[in-house]
Amino acid sequence: MDVSKFVSLGRKIIGVGRNYKAHAAEMGYSHPTDPVLFLKPTSSYVTQGNPIIYPKLCSNLHHEVELGIVIGRKGKNIPIHDALSFIGGYVLAIDMTARDLQSAAKTKGNPWSIAKGMDTFCPVSPVLSVAVIPEPQNTAIWLKVNDKLVQNGCTKDMIFPIPDIISYVSARFTLEEHDVILTGTPEGVGPVEIGQKITAGIGDTFEMGFEVVEEK
Numbered sequence: 001m002d003v004s005k006f007v008s009l010g011r012k013i014i015g016v017g018r019n020y021k022a023h024a025a026e027m028g029y030s031h032p033t034d035p036v037l038f039l040k041p042t043s044s045y046v047t048q049g050n051p052i053i054y055p056k057l058c059s060n061l062h063h064e065v066e067l068g069i070v071i072g073r074k075g076k077n078i079p080i081h082d083a084l085s086f087i088g089g090y091v092l093a094i095d096m097t098a099r100d101l102q103s104a105a106k107t108k109g110n111p112w113s114i115a116k117g118m119d120t121f122c123p124v125s126p127v128l129s130v131a132v133i134p135e136p137q138n139t140a141i142w143l144k145v146n147d148k149l150v151q152n153g154c155t156k157d158m159i160f161p162i163p164d165i166i167s168y169v170s171a172r173f174t175l176e177e178h179d180v181i182l183t184g185t186p187e188g189v190g191p192v193e194i195g196q197k198i199t200a201g202i203g204d205t206f207e208m209g210f211e212v213v214e215e216k
């Protein structure tokens with residue numbers, strides 16, 4: 001699968017929040033009893049070679065490194081035992097979050113759409129084949145800000161494992177080919193600043209870099 005193809009197809013980006021206990025703890029969230037879902041528009045995609053834009057409307061932009069599942073075929077009400085067969089590949093993604101806008105939305109009981117969905121808030125790798133990630137539930141994901149390692153997690157620490165997420169989402173939204181599910185971030189989220197370089201990777205298998213620039 002070619003990332004430029006699925007970006008242009010304009011499918012869904014579904015985020016799962018609070019899926020790692022240590023991240024839920026660092027944010028002061030209670031332990032969720034069901035996956036917490038949100039959506040990002042496809043206009044938030046940004047691929048390597050292009051910068052992350054720090055919006056003028058935001059004053060606390062955070063990084064959240066995540067493993068993204070790329071759906072390989074259409075499915076509705078997918079049973080947990082069959083869920084892995086709906087995976088067409090993976091992306092490494094950064095769920096960029098305007099933490100100030102998210103906090104304000106939480107206080108008012110408003111949705112997170114703006115905080116999660118502004119332009120360039122979904123940096124993604126090219127689609128990685130399933131063969132590249134043989135153990136998706138035991139894979140290291142990490143993120144550096146200017147060469148300082150700030151997130152260093154493992155997908156084994158997910159509260160809701162990948163098959164459960166796919167099943168849960170598909171009971172609510174029909175999953176379509178090339179949809180992306182962001183599976184949540186491990187601990188260590190924090191701010192990025194204009195001029196910084198963000199590097200994220202999957203163990204020592206893959207890495208990608210993005211520069212943070214001011215909105216013009």
Ligand SMILES: O=C([O-])CC(=O)C(=O)O
Nearest residue numbers: 016017018019064184185
């Ligand atoms: O904004 C948050 O903390 C929720 C979220 O996306 C995550 O846990 O990955």
Ligand SMILES: [Mg+2]
Nearest residue numbers: 064095184185
């Ligand atoms: Mg996230």
